Amino acid sequence: MGYPHKSHPRETPVLSKHFGDPAARTLDGWKARGGYKALQQALAMEPTAIVDAVKASGLRGRGGAGFPTGLKWSFMKIGDGKPHYLCCNADESEPGTFKDREIMRWTPHALIEGCAIGAYAIGAETAYIYVRGEFIEPIKRLEDALAEARAAGIIGDNAMGSGKKIDVWVHRGAGAYICGEETALMNSLEGKRGNPRIKPPFPAVNGLFGQPTTINNVETLAAIPHILNNGAEWYKAMCLSSPKSNGSKLYSVCGNVSRPGNYEVVMGFSFKEFLYDLCGGPLPGRKFKALIPGGSSVPVITSEEADTVKMDYEGFMEVGTMLGSGGVIIFDDAQSMPRQLARLARFYAHESCAQCTQCREGTAWMTKILERIVAGQGTYEDLDTIFDLAENMTGKTICVLSDSCAAPVTSGINKFRGEFEALIKGKRSSTVAVGV
Amino acid sequence: MEDEGLKTVNLTIEGRAVSVPEGTSILEAAKAAGVLIPHYCYHPGLPVAGVCRMCLVEVERSPKLAASCATAVAEGQVVHVYSPQALEARKGVLELLLINHPLDCPICDQAGECELQDYTFQEGRADSRYHEPKRFNPVEDFGGDVLYVPNRCILCTRCVRFMDDVHHTPVLNVSDRGDRATIGKAVDADLTQPWAANVIDLCPVGALVSKDFLNKARAWELDRTASVCTGCSQGCNTILETRDNIIVRQKPRSNDAVNHFYLCDEGRFNYRWMNRPDRAETPKIKVADVLTFVDWEIAYAEAAKALGGKRAYVVASPALSNEALFLLKQLITKSGGEGVFRCRTGPEAPLPGVADLSLRADRAPNVQGAELLGYTRRDADVLGGLRDGDVLILADDEFEGLDTTAATKASAIIVIGTVLPLNIPTPTVVLPIANVAEEEGTFTNLRGRVQRFLQAKAAPGLARPSWFALADLNAAVGLQAEHFLPSSVFAALASSEPAFTGLSYETLGLYGAPVASVQAGAN
Numbered sequence: 011m012g013y014p015h016k017s018h019p020r021e022t023p024v025l026s027k028h029f030g031d032p033a034a035r036t037l038d039g040w041k042a043r044g045g046y047k048a049l050q051q052a053l054a055m056e057p058t059a060i061v062d063a064v065k066a067s068g069l070r071g072r073g074g075a076g077f078p079t080g081l082k083w084s085f086m087k088i089g090d091g092k093p094h095y096l097c098c099n100a101d102e103s104e105p106g107t108f109k110d111r112e113i114m115r116w117t118p119h120a121l122i123e124g125c126a127i128g129a130y131a132i133g134a135e136t137a138y139i140y141v142r143g144e145f146i147e148p149i150k151r152l153e154d155a156l157a158e159a160r161a162a163g164i165i166g167d168n169a170m171g172s173g174k175k176i177d178v179w180v181h182r183g184a185g186a187y188i189c190g191e192e193t194a195l196m197n198s199l200e201g202k203r204g205n206p207r208i209k210p211p212f213p214a215v216n217g218l219f220g221q222p223t224t225i226n227n228v229e230t231l232a233a234i235p236h237i238l239n240n241g242a243e244w245y246k247a248m249c250l251s252s253p254k255s256n257g258s259k260l261y262s263v264c265g266n267v268s269r270p271g272n273y274e275v276v277m278g279f280s281f282k283e284f285l286y287d288l289c290g291g292p293l294p295g296r297k298f299k300a301l302i303p304g305g306s307s308v309p310v311i312t313s314e315e316a317d318t319v320k321m322d323y324e325g326f327m328e329v330g331t332m333l334g335s336g337g338v339i340i341f342d343d344a345q346s347m348p349r350q351l352a353r354l355a356r357f358y359a360h361e362s363c364a365q366c367t368q369c370r371e372g373t374a375w376m377t378k379i380l381e382r383i384v385a386g387q388g389t390y391e392d393l394d395t396i397f398d399l400a401e402n403m404t405g406k407t408i409c410v411l412s413d414s415c416a417a418p419v420t421s422g423i424n425k426f427r428g429e430f431e432a433l434i435k436g437k438r439s440s441t442v443a444v445g446v
Numbered sequence: 447m448e449d450e451g452l453k454t455v456n457l458t459i460e461g462r463a464v465s466v467p468e469g470t471s472i473l474e475a476a477k478a479a480g481v482l483i484p485h486y487c488y489h490p491g492l493p494v495a496g497v498c499r500m501c502l503v504e505v506e507r508s509p510k511l512a513a514s515c516a517t518a519v520a521e522g523q524v525v526h527v528y529s530p531q532a533l534e535a536r537k538g539v540l541e542l543l544l545i546n547h548p549l550d551c552p553i554c555d556q557a558g559e560c561e562l563q564d565y566t567f568q569e570g571r572a573d574s575r576y577h578e579p580k581r582f583n584p585v586e587d588f589g590g591d592v593l594y595v596p597n598r599c600i601l602c603t604r605c606v607r608f609m610d611d612v613h614h615t616p617v618l619n620v621s622d623r624g625d626r627a628t629i630g631k632a633v634d635a636d637l638t639q640p641w642a643a644n645v646i647d648l649c650p651v652g653a654l655v656s657k658d659f660l661n662k663a664r665a666w667e668l669d670r671t672a673s674v675c676t677g678c679s680q681g682c683n684t685i686l687e688t689r690d691n692i693i694v695r696q697k698p699r700s701n702d703a704v705n706h707f708y709l710c711d712e713g714r715f716n717y718r719w720m721n722r723p724d725r726a727e728t729p730k731i732k733v734a735d736v737l738t739f740v741d742w743e744i745a746y747a748e749a750a751k752a753l754g755g756k757r758a759y760v761v762a763s764p765a766l767s768n769e770a771l772f773l774l775k776q777l778i779t780k781s782g783g784e785g786v787f788r789c790r791t792g793p794e795a796p797l798p799g800v801a802d803l804s805l806r807a808d809r810a811p812n813v814q815g816a817e818l819l820g821y822t823r824r825d826a827d828v829l830g831g832l833r834d835g836d837v838l839i840l841a842d843d844e845f846e847g848l849d850t851t852a853a854t855k856a857s858a859i860i861v862i863g864t865v866l867p868l869n870i871p872t873p874t875v876v877l878p879i880a881n882v883a884e885e886e887g888t889f890t891n892l893r894g895r896v897q898r899f900l901q902a903k904a905a906p907g908l909a910r911p912s913w914f915a916l917a918d919l920n921a922a923v924g925l926q927a928e929h930f931l932p933s934s935v936f937a938a939l940a941s942s943e944p945a946f947t948g949l950s951y952e953t954l955g956l957y958g959a960p961v962a963s964v965q966a967g968a969n
Contacts, residue, residue: 364627374625402538
């Protein structure tokens with residue numbers, strides 16, 4: 011992790027190696043730590059060779075969906091006569107996720123290098139980094155680093171003397187959660203209201219400004235230089251479990267836990283050891299009760315389920331949840347799940363872009379029902395309505411925001427129904443040990 | 447449908463085989479198969495938004511339900527519109543659309559022609575499971591003819607897309623997010639725009655209502671008649687809606703060759719004159735310089751006597767039908783006279799998003815017809831050709847702005863009109879005729895398209911349809927002119943006027959057809 015605590019010996023710091031080290035922020039400091047070698051190497055390669063290397067590394071999208079990055083890049087047809095664009099999704103607005111923020115704060119050059127390599131690999135001359143509006147410090151660090159890189163000729167019309175044009179720009183968002191959805195991000199970048207677009211057409215065909223576009227997460231792009239420097243095999247080998255999940259992954263841990271923060275471990279790490287050893291386990295006198303392991307949009311699991319998980323894309327799927335963005339939210343036995351889930355639903359109701367009926371009305375209705383249950387005014391019928399509503403909100407809209415609201419709520423009710431029923435019966439939740 | 451070199455895609459919708467050009471949406475393909483998939487945000491004249499999610503259908507071998515407006519057809523697709531899964535999903539959408547809806551149908555102008563009512567009745571739940579307080583926002587005046595009732599709004603964004611993509615005047619937007627979202631209006635602009643009232647027709651619910659029609663009538667009390675707008679020479683197809691013999695609303699009738707789905711505000715509200723009470727209702731003749739009610743036959747005879755051998759100088763209104771103008775032309779030809787007209791003009795107002803659609807400068811529906819039938823346009827000096835001893839026939843020209851003394855050259859004045867013009871010397875004969883809403887006929891628009899209009903209400907008093915009165919008048923002066931139907935007048939017109947060759951009421955149908963010269967030009 012490196013910041014604010016020291017790195018744990020069982021971590022595998024690749025992306026987080028220089029967290030907490032202000033010297034790594036400067037161009038000289040970054041070069042001294044091996045920076046921009048990968049870009050130099052990449053610019054001498056054929057773009058397809060870079061795509062092949064990324065494919066071979068097994069790197070998958072770190073933003074949440076886990077789509078193979080090399081495959082995504084290969085959708086961009088080089089030489090089709092159209093301008094291509096690379097968008098870096100740095101909107102990181104998923105509750106419980108704060109890994110990209112640290113990458114941008116401590117190693118902005120890593121992201122710039124990743125963007126430049128990615129842009130070159132997909133035939134783009136322009137890369138946009140769309141940063142969440144609230145990220146004041148990361149934006150400052152990125153812009154400082156960009157200015158240095160531009161002045162040094164690393165990016166620009168003649169990137170590193172290769173004769174190739176690669177420009178990277180920072181665009182500051184205005185704070186809408188939905189702008190982290192890739193098509194809404196493109197609309198926002200174009201100056202329009204940040205509404206998700208209907209797919210197809212997919213961004214690789216018709217993306218930013220109607221041109222072929224690839225959108226990658228910060229963590230994904232930041233991993234690219236490491237893959238080129240150390241080889242695809244090295245990256246692919248960072249795996250303790252499923253051959254379909256490779257490399258290191260940053261996890262943002264928050265909630266009722268002794269050592270919240272960012273941790274970097276290899277794929278397939280034991281979740282139980284991660285929680286109790288690296289993160290220090292629950293607070294004194296408490297017990298873990300429930301976890302949302304991949305940012306607020308994924309289904310809730312119980313701590314018993316968490317104990318069995320291998321931390322990779324497949325491992326989290328086995329217990330019915332997802333690796334997602336790697337934002338681990340931990341609830342201990344002092345928390346009321348109905349209250350937590352009502353709060354979560356309220357977030358989605360607030361952030362719905364209002365396009366699709368199911369999302370606009372469903373998230374708000376869901377919130378109202380949950381808040382009524384929390385206030386002791388719920389009925390058993392309400393629980394049935396929530397499940398029916400959740401069914402209506404799943405798989406029927408343009409983007410997955412409404413699915414993301416339904417998933418934690420229904421899984422939470424399924425796993426902690428007793429707490430809901432206790433509230434409905436007019437009692438305080440029996441499983442809550444300490445005051446809510 | 448196989449032009450433009452597009453491949454044909456074959457698919458099955460609700461068990462019916464359909465073939466449509468590739469790129470067609472499932473929703474449009476279903477229409478072609480005779481299946482109307484319920485929808486709100488989709489409109490054929492607007493870009494696809496795919497937001498209401500009402501048009502969800504089941505496509506075999508597809509993991510999710512498809513929004514049929516935004517999904518292109520694919521070869522061999524099997525689509526189920528009424529499968530339990532699709533019905534359940536649409537029922538869910540309807541429930542969500544209604545949770546915050548005020549259900550104020552009894553006081554809503556849209557009731558009876560509301561798609562929210564229709565689809566809820568068809569597929570919705572009978573009850574509500576919503577126990578929370580409903581969202582409330584006050585009614586807002588959007589300017590022009592438009593009131594916005596946000597509580598009824600389903601945020602389909604048709605109005606926003608019309609103003610952005612068709613009107614090219616981006617006045618409306620979606621403001622705020624989540625269930626707080628409403629349609630917003632730009633602060634420094636409003637819907638006082640030439641074509642803005644179309645948003646009222648486009649709104650599938652009662653969220654955008656017309657101030658003009660507010661609380662005037664219930665939709666189910668109205669009789670609807672196909673007509674043509676008389677506001678300008680564009681000839682937009684319209685529906686005249688009457689209640690108890692009074693026109694209460696004019697709406698566009700879609701015709702892709704003329705006005706697509708739209709009607710300009712000026713044309714839309716140009717219907718009140720059709721209800722005017724100060725009409726010429728009975729035939730009259732001049733007896734001792736006073737107009738006296740007489741029987742139609744006496745009036746015809748009196749008119750024939752006045753004409754007897756004299757030159758007829760006909761000032762015709764360019765709002766008269768082709769049929770009336772044709773019969774007048776026969777009279778002019780027989781007498782060796784001349785036919786003239788004048789037309790009021792005004793500024794043009796195009797609808798930018800639609801090709802060749804505009805509020806035209808000529809503010810009359812049949813300027814082209816008058817010209818094709820040999821009438822001379824004399825805007826500045828309509829009586830300039832009147833010679834001493836001529837019989838002046840005022841054919842629905844109301845003499846407005848003309849000098850009374852100019853008419854004194856005439857040996858007699860015959861008024862064939864809906865009203866008796868003021869400021870003229872006492873006419874010899876007055877033949878009262880029906881106005882456009884009260885008779886059947888055709889107009890020729892500025893592109894030479896001949897279009898029929900039908901009778902929407904009864905004419906007052908003894909007034910007769912113009913073709914009827916003129917045919918009888920022509921018979922009285924000895925012309926072969928016995929007509930029992932407007933279609934027979936049109937048949938005579940088509941056989942004697944080369945421009946109209948080959949046309950008949952049957953071939954015109956309700957969407958019209960171009961005159962021969964335009965057809966030749968097109969080929």
